[in-house]
Amino acid sequence: MRKILIIGASSAIAQATARLFAQQKDALFLVGRNEEKLAQQAEDLRLQGAHKVDYAAFDLNEFEHHPTILSQATVSLNGLDTVLIAHGVLDDQKAGEQEYVVAEEALRTNFLSVVSLLTPIANQLEQQRYGSIAVISSVAGDRGRQSNYIYGTAKGAVSIFLSGLRNRLAPANVNVLTVKPGFVDTPMTAEFKKGALWASPEQVATGIYQGIEKEKSCVYLPSFWWLIMLIIRSIPEFVFKRLKL
Amino acid sequence: MSNNYTSWGRFPKVTQQSTPISWRNNSLPYSDTLLLPHGLGRSYGDVCLNDQGMLLTTRTLNRFISFDEQTGVLRCESGVSFAEILDFAVPRGWFLPVTPGTKFVTVGGAIANDVHGKNHHKAGTFGKHIRCFELLRSDGERLLCSPDSNTELFTATIAGLGLTGLITWAEFTLRPIHHRAMKTENIQFENVEEFFSLSAESDQDYEYTMSWVDCSAKGSHLGRGLFFRGNHIEKEEIPETWNTPFLQKLPAIARTMPINLPNFALNAKTVQLFNQLYYNQQSEKVVTGLTDYDPFFYPLDAILEWNRLYGTRGFLQYQCVVPNDDHRIITEILSTIAESGLSSFLAVLKNFGDVEAMGMLSFPRKGVTLALDFPMKGAATFALLERLDAIVREAQGAVYPCKDARLSSQSFKTYYPQWEAFSQYIDPRFSSSFWRRVTR
Numbered sequence: 085m086r087k088i089l090i091i092g093a094s095s096a097i098a099q100a101t102a103r104l105f106a107q108q109k110d111a112l113f114l115v116g117r118n119e120e121k122l123a124q125q126a127e128d129l130r131l132q133g134a135h136k137v138d139y140a141a142f143d144l145n146e147f148e149h150h151p152t153i154l155s156q157a158t159v160s161l162n163g164l165d166t167v168l169i170a171h172g173v174l175d176d177q178k179a180g181e182q183e184y185v186v187a188e189e190a191l192r193t194n195f196l197s198v199v200s201l202l203t204p205i206a207n208q209l210e211q212q213r214y215g216s217i218a219v220i221s222s223v224a225g226d227r228g229r230q231s232n233y234i235y236g237t238a239k240g241a242v243s244i245f246l247s248g249l250r251n252r253l254a255p256a257n258v259n260v261l262t263v264k265p266g267f268v269d270t271p272m273t274a275e276f277k278k279g280a281l282w283a284s285p286e287q288v289a290t291g292i293y294q295g296i297e298k299e300k301s302c303v304y305l306p307s308f309w310w311l312i313m314l315i316i317r318s319i320p321e322f323v324f325k326r327l328k329l
Numbered sequence: 330m331s332n333n334y335t336s337w338g339r340f341p342k343v344t345q346q347s348t349p350i351s352w353r354n355n356s357l358p359y360s361d362t363l364l365l366p367h368g369l370g371r372s373y374g375d376v377c378l379n380d381q382g383m384l385l386t387t388r389t390l391n392r393f394i395s396f397d398e399q400t401g402v403l404r405c406e407s408g409v410s411f412a413e414i415l416d417f418a419v420p421r422g423w424f425l426p427v428t429p430g431t432k433f434v435t436v437g438g439a440i441a442n443d444v445h446g447k448n449h450h451k452a453g454t455f456g457k458h459i460r461c462f463e464l465l466r467s468d469g470e471r472l473l474c475s476p477d478s479n480t481e482l483f484t485a486t487i488a489g490l491g492l493t494g495l496i497t498w499a500e501f502t503l504r505p506i507h508h509r510a511m512k513t514e515n516i517q518f519e520n521v522e523e524f525f526s527l528s529a530e531s532d533q534d535y536e537y538t539m540s541w542v543d544c545s546a547k548g549s550h551l552g553r554g555l556f557f558r559g560n561h562i563e564k565e566e567i568p569e570t571w572n573t574p575f576l577q578k579l580p581a582i583a584r585t586m587p588i589n590l591p592n593f594a595l596n597a598k599t600v601q602l603f604n605q606l607y608y609n610q611q612s613e614k615v616v617t618g619l620t621d622y623d624p625f626f627y628p629l630d631a632i633l634e635w636n637r638l639y640g641t642r643g644f645l646q647y648q649c650v651v652p653n654d655d656h657r658i659i660t661e662i663l664s665t666i667a668e669s670g671l672s673s674f675l676a677v678l679k680n681f682g683d684v685e686a687m688g689m690l691s692f693p694r695k696g697v698t699l700a701l702d703f704p705m706k707g708a709a710t711f712a713l714l715e716r717l718d719a720i721v722r723e724a725q726g727a728v729y730p731c732k733d734a735r736l737s738s739q740s741f742k743t744y745y746p747q748w749e750a751f752s753q754y755i756d757p758r759f760s761s762s763f764w765r766r767v768t769r
Binding site for chain 2: 120121124125128132271274
């Protein structure tokens with residue numbers, strides 16, 4: 085039985101992943117913004133077989149509460165070995181281009197909050213010398229594109245931060261998994277027109293679950309995104325800058 | 330946010346918006362167009378489509394709320410699929426009270442179409458097992474509907490085609506089982522008469538019965554087919570060598586139909602060949618066996634997206650019910666199809682028995698039901714189905730809305746004279762392509 089903290093637990097991908105953990109009878113501590121949603125989710129996860137489900141509502145933009153989240157989860161679960169960080173916002177790129185505060189807000193939520201959360205979490209897992217951290221980044225962080233480079237900047241920064249953290253925690257036997265989903269059909273992307281490249285939250289959840297099980301470093305989900313991003317990263321800048329992406 | 334939601338038959342194709350309902354206490358979105366709930370889109374025609382309107386997609390409403398291990402009463406959100414219920418319930422010793430031939434339907438869709446299954450002659454429709462549900466109306470009101478409260482809306486919403494509001498959650502009773510295995514018998518029959526006598530003989534002792542009919546057979550072979558009957562295995566029938574109470578499911582070999590077959594792939598010759606091979610799959614008249622519930626109930630689910638067999642033009646389903654006391658009606662329908670040369674790839678025959686459904690617009694009624702699918706070939710297909718409608722109208726039968734994409738308004742109103750009484754319960758902001766078509 086794993087003892088798992090899920091941050092951003094009510095996001096579609098986190099909900100589907102939590103379900104897979106519950107079906108394996110793991111113990112869960114859910115953190116999200118809305119208490120009513122967390123309660124509905126906890127009911128479902130208990131029925132799905134979770135050993136224990138507890139939850140707490142926090143606004144993750146209030147960084148001063150981040151250490152409290154970790155200590156509450158550790159007490160409730162009587163220890164902690166797995167952490168999934170899944171919160172984020174898809175910011176308005178056009179508004180961010182006009183107003184710095186919009187961009188700053190997006191960077192705070194999508195990047196700095198991850199650093200703030202992972203600082204005490206990494207220290208605790210490093211000290212106990214076992215554990216697993218998985219964070220949802222994005223393929224958007226692999227290369228800046230005009231359509232969403234503020235979001236991409238934050239996710240790219242998350243990926244680089246995780247790569248460093250993975251390097252630091254490897255000797256302590258703590259795995260760090262960078263999750264890079266492509267297009268996922270969730271409420272966050274409800275406004276988009278869907279095509280063949282779109283995946284369901286359940287498909288992505290299965291990939292995250294297996295990535296944690298197999299102690300992988302980085303997974304593209306679905307895996308064909310690895311190839312797409314390899315191609316996108318290989319396009320020379322003098323060509324790339326003229327593309328409409 | 331236009332989308333590419335289609336129905337299972339992939340005909341008709343419409344333009345519509347969509348928005349997910351993620352939580353059961355969410356209110357309905359603001360929209361100046363008409364709304365329609367949409368689950369997994371497994372109904373074949375246009376009851377799950379809303380041209381120029383908005384779909385409220387419910388797959389995100391997929392949480393379980395409560396389960397009583399003693400009584401089998403399950404409460405869950407309306408977007409939970411039957412597949413998810415089976416994964417949850419079977420290892421705990423429970424089974425769906427009624428299931429259609431695919432497990433990829435949602436609870437909300439199963440209520441809205443008041444679905445039936447192989448056990449209809451015993452258990453009736455899914456609606457009969459519903460204890461209560463919450464209905465969210467566009468004025469924001471949330472109504473608890475049950476046989477004792479908001480009774481009219483309860484019976485209007487069962488088989489109400491999603492028009493009476495959004496079902497947010499529902500509560501229903503599962504059926505206890507001892508094991509996931511089924512005891513089955515497959516019997517060849519030569520003609521319609523033999524089908525009816527097999528039905529009469531089996532409906533008492535077998536919980537599940539249905540038949541496949543060879544629609545390409547003519548003359549002396551007309552109406553030949555295979556009769557399938559089965560029961561959940563009893564406690565004392567579990568072989569001793571199976572030492573665990575619920576055998577682990579065999580590794581699923583679900584395959585996805587990788588591409589759309591070219592539109593000419595299914596023609597009269599290939600369909601005839603398939604039907605002949607299928608009929609002759611067993612050399613004995615009767616074959617008995619033990620099988621997992623999954624291939625018994627859901628043979629087609631093993632090929633995900635099998636609708637791609639029919640190519641991009643899609644296909645039409647036709648399911649009717651006609652009285653079972655005059656066997657000549659089914660024979661007439663079968664010979665009309667055989668003569669047309671438009672043979673149906675899959676044809677399913679089942680005796681409904683006498684069980685009454687409770688929804689205001691429920692399709693099942695006393696009689697025998699025949700379900701067929703035809704590749705979409707434009708005018709010729711429409712003309713054949715129009716001829717079948719003439720027979721069904723004459724016989725005072727009915728056609729199943731959930732399979733339909735072409736019924737005339739006149740036929741619909743003949744089959745469902747209660748449609749006008751039903752329409753007073755429709756939510757003023759809800760509508761569907763189907764409803765606008767058949768009531769215009």
